[in-house]
Amino acid sequence: MTNVNATINALPALxxxxxxxxxxxxLKAQDLVKHFPLRRSLGQVLKGQRPVxxxxxxxxxxVGRGEILGxxxxxxxxxxxxxxxxxxxxxxxxxxIIFDGQDxxxxxxxxxxxxxxxxxxxxQDPYDSMNPNMDVFHIVAEPMVIQGLAKSREEAEERVAQAxxxxxxxxxxxxxxxxxxxxxxxxxQRVAIARALVLRPDLLVADEPVSMLDVSIRGGVxxxxxxxxxxxxxxxxxxxxxLALARHFCDRIAVMYLGRVVEHAAADALVRRPSxxxxxxxxxxxxxxxxxxxxxxxxxxxxxxxxxxxxxGCRLHPRCPLASELCRCQTPPLVERAPGHWxxxxxxxxxxxxxFLAASAGPAVKEVIIG
Amino acid sequence: MAELEVRNLTMHYRTRKGPxxxxxxxxxxLAPGKALGxxxxxxxxxxxxxxxxxxxxxxxxxxxGGSVRLGGVDLLAMDExxxxxxxxxxxxxMVFQGAMNALNPVLTVGQQITEAILxxxxxxxxxxxxxxxxxxxxxxxxxxxxxxxxxxxSGGMKQRAIIAMALACNPEVVIADEPTTAxxxxxxxxxxxxxxxxxxxxxxxxxLVSHDLSVVAxxxxxxxxxxxxKIVEYGPVEEIFxxxxxxxxxxxxxAFPDIHADRVTIVSIPGTPPHLLNPxxGCRFHPRCPLATDACRTWEPELxxxxxxxxxxxxxxxxxxxxxxxxxxxxxxxx
Numbered sequence: 172m173t174n175v176n177a178t179i180n181a182l183p184a185l186x187x188x189x190x191x192x193x194x195x196x197x198l199k200a201q202d203l204v205k206h207f208p209l210r211r212s213l214g215q216v217l218k219g220q221r222p223v224x225x226x227x228x229x230x231x232x233x234v235g236r237g238e239i240l241g242x243x244x245x246x247x248x249x250x251x252x253x254x255x256x257x258x259x260x261x262x263x264x265x266x267x268i269i270f271d272g273q274d275x276x277x278x279x280x281x282x283x284x285x286x287x288x289x290x291x292x293x294x295q296d297p298y299d300s301m302n303p304n305m306d307v308f309h310i311v312a313e314p315m316v317i318q319g320l321a322k323s324r325e326e327a328e329e330r331v332a333q334a335x336x337x338x339x340x341x342x343x344x345x346x347x348x349x350x351x352x353x354x355x356x357x358x359x360q361r362v363a364i365a366r367a368l369v370l371r372p373d374l375l376v377a378d379e380p381v382s383m384l385d386v387s388i389r390g391g392v393x394x395x396x397x398x399x400x401x402x403x404x405x406x407x408x409x410x411x412x413x414l415a416l417a418r419h420f421c422d423r424i425a426v427m428y429l430g431r432v433v434e435h436a437a438a439d440a441l442v443r444r445p446s447x448x449x450x451x452x453x454x455x456x457x458x459x460x461x462x463x464x465x466x467x468x469x470x471x472x473x474x475x476x477x478x479x480x481x482x483x484g485c486r487l488h489p490r491c492p493l494a495s496e497l498c499r500c501q502t503p504p505l506v507e508r509a510p511g512h513w514x515x516x517x518x519x520x521x522x523x524x525x526x527f528l529a530a531s532a533g534p535a536v537k538e539v540i541i542g
Numbered sequence: 543m544a545e546l547e548v549r550n551l552t553m554h555y556r557t558r559k560g561p562x563x564x565x566x567x568x569x570x571x572l573a574p575g576k577a578l579g580x581x582x583x584x585x586x587x588x589x590x591x592x593x594x595x596x597x598x599x600x601x602x603x604x605x606x607g608g609s610v611r612l613g614g615v616d617l618l619a620m621d622e623x624x625x626x627x628x629x630x631x632x633x634x635x636m637v638f639q640g641a642m643n644a645l646n647p648v649l650t651v652g653q654q655i656t657e658a659i660l661x662x663x664x665x666x667x668x669x670x671x672x673x674x675x676x677x678x679x680x681x682x683x684x685x686x687x688x689x690x691x692x693x694x695x696s697g698g699m700k701q702r703a704i705i706a707m708a709l710a711c712n713p714e715v716v717i718a719d720e721p722t723t724a725x726x727x728x729x730x731x732x733x734x735x736x737x738x739x740x741x742x743x744x745x746x747x748x749x750l751v752s753h754d755l756s757v758v759a760x761x762x763x764x765x766x767x768x769x770x771x772k773i774v775e776y777g778p779v780e781e782i783f784x785x786x787x788x789x790x791x792x793x794x795x796x797a798f799p800d801i802h803a804d805r806v807t808i809v810s811i812p813g814t815p816p817h818l819l820n821p822x823x824g825c826r827f828h829p830r831c832p833l834a835t836d837a838c839r840t841w842e843p844e845l846x847x848x849x850x851x852x853x854x855x856x857x858x859x860x861x862x863x864x865x866x867x868x869x870x871x872x873x874x875x876x877x
Contacts, residue, residue: 386797459759
């Protein structure tokens with residue numbers, strides 16, 4: 172143990188920071204924490220214990236105008252909760268949210284409602300997130316009604332028509348008075364995006380917006396989002412479990428594991444040089460559509476730990492092939508290891524070495540098999 | 543081990559508005575020990591095809607024509623009693639979509655698989671229990687977890703337990719309908735590894751129904767691409783993914799980019815799949831196809847060999863002049 176402490180003290184002072192993004196920062200999350208209290212047993216009440224689910228535990232990032240940030244991770248990693256915290260649909264336990272230079276962490280509900288004009292969300296399930304008794308016009312117009320923005324029916328119709336045109340539900344008149352049940356999944360998700368867009372927000376948080384859609388049509392929804400980002404400077408936080416999708420759609424990717432960001436980099440850099448053992452395992456688990464590339468099935472041993480009682484130190488250490496004593500006692504900070512490439516791992520160099528060794532061994536083995 | 547031969551299989555659902563042509567003239571041959579992937583979007587008939595093979599259609603579904611032969615015996619001509627006693631689960635088994643959520647929460651996983659064996663075979667409980675433990679080991683679950691309840695299993699383990707259950711009566715053919723769809727990637731690779739091991743050890747034939755092209759690319763030997771109840775392209779997995787010839791297959795492949803590829807725009811195929819109550823005339827894909835000609839709107843293309851191995855495609859533009867069509871296909875710009 173003393174050895175370990177000596178090692179810790181000998182380490183250069185690595186500063187944890189907030190990964191920076193594009194030049195024109197719109198949103199900053201700083202050390203966001205969300206703990207959900209659990210029901211306590213009698214024993215816990217008597218001992219004064221307050222068990223919590225550590226859904227999000229110290230997450231920092233920035234999103235710029237005209238930029239897509241992907242939050243990627245497996246179920247239970249806290250990506251959805253993080254997205255909800257950004258819009259304060261959940262109240263953070265700790266940390267700060269800064270939107271357009273203003274700290275909104277403790278903003279009063281009335282002020283927050285004003286601000287939500289500029290920040291909107293698209294949910295995963297286009298079947299569940301829409302009132303089946305409302306037609307498309309009323310669904311899309313509802314945010315304007317809540318915000319008191321629609322002064323007349325004509326104006327409302329005009330803005331709804333514009334929003335529907337933006338998501339390519341044309342001819343607009345044909346869709347305006349349909350009900351959700353008369354729309355396909357892809358069309359519904361476009362309505363959900365139109366509803367978010369009708370207020371002309373600066374920030375959009377999209378939680379798995381295409382995971383319920385067929386492969387052949389999800390590209391259409393993605394292209395609409397991409398166009399809004401490029402043409403209107405929308406800042407988009409794109410939450411997904413699909414690393415392959417994030418690689419092709421997002422500018423930057425933050426990989427989450429058990430409530431923390433373990434790696435954050437430009438999408439290209441992240442897939443070319445995955446530097447955290449968890450990202451590397453995720454990369455290996457993602458299947459290729461090239462049948463010649465055989466799967467490299469060295470996943471991580473064990474299961475996702477319970478977020479009520481996460482492992483001490485680095486949260487990956489019980490499953491990590493590189494784990495050392497240091498990893499068991501000290502949480503690695505998210506550190507910028509290369510320009511714009513942030514990694515939270517004590518053994519980044521070794522992780523990279525092993526990854527490229529494995530990668531270079533891969534094709535050779537394959538050729539032997541095919542040849 | 544026997545060969546599964548499906549010829550011209552046609553299955554309709556009766557509705558008040560008329561027949562829904564869910565499976566329309568589907569033919570393929572599954573050699574022993576091989577894996578066939580069936581891909582397509584929701585509503586293309588891929589799940590209905592699986593249910594037809596196992597004769598588990600709802601009352602509205604009925605086979606209109608064609609044959610399904612396992613080792614030469616016509617399974618569709620067999621009476622239900624014989625089929626139930628001799629074929630279903632014993633020779634052909636199925637892993638249903640979402641079945642892992644259908645495990646009974648108040649029975650242990652071991653009990654549920656044991657019941658499945660006892661319901662089909664005259665063996666003692668002890669023999670059945672031992673077989674369950676072997677099966678669990680086979681799918682990579684510690685047999686000591688025999689007495690645990692479903693809530694004590696992770697998603698990937700539940701799905702592997704369901705696969706173990708499908709294997710309970712030593713089938714020759716397993717039909718797996720979206721076996722990894724609800725799972726995280728790490729769990730997905732566990733389940734697919736288990737399936738690959740089983741195929742090696744038991745020599746199983748596999749029909750894998752999935753919308754996920756990467757799962758099929760990594761698991762199957764051959765692929766059938768279904769669109770609107772029909773197979774539009776069929777062939778060895780490398781041919782289908784690396785040299786797709788049907789515009790629909792090409793669109794699917796481009797809509798599903800590889801994580802290792804350079805950044806690309808994810809395309810989509812315009813429009814939506816047709817309703818099978820009233821499919822379009824000619825080629826069923828023509829309303830969505832960027833290459834469609836008058837011929838496509840008028841005549842239905844046959845599934846014909848393209849020259850390369852067993853690769854077959856049903857497209858007026860792909861088959862006759864591969865060189866011309868191939869050039870056109872790579873320049874297709876999807877909306």
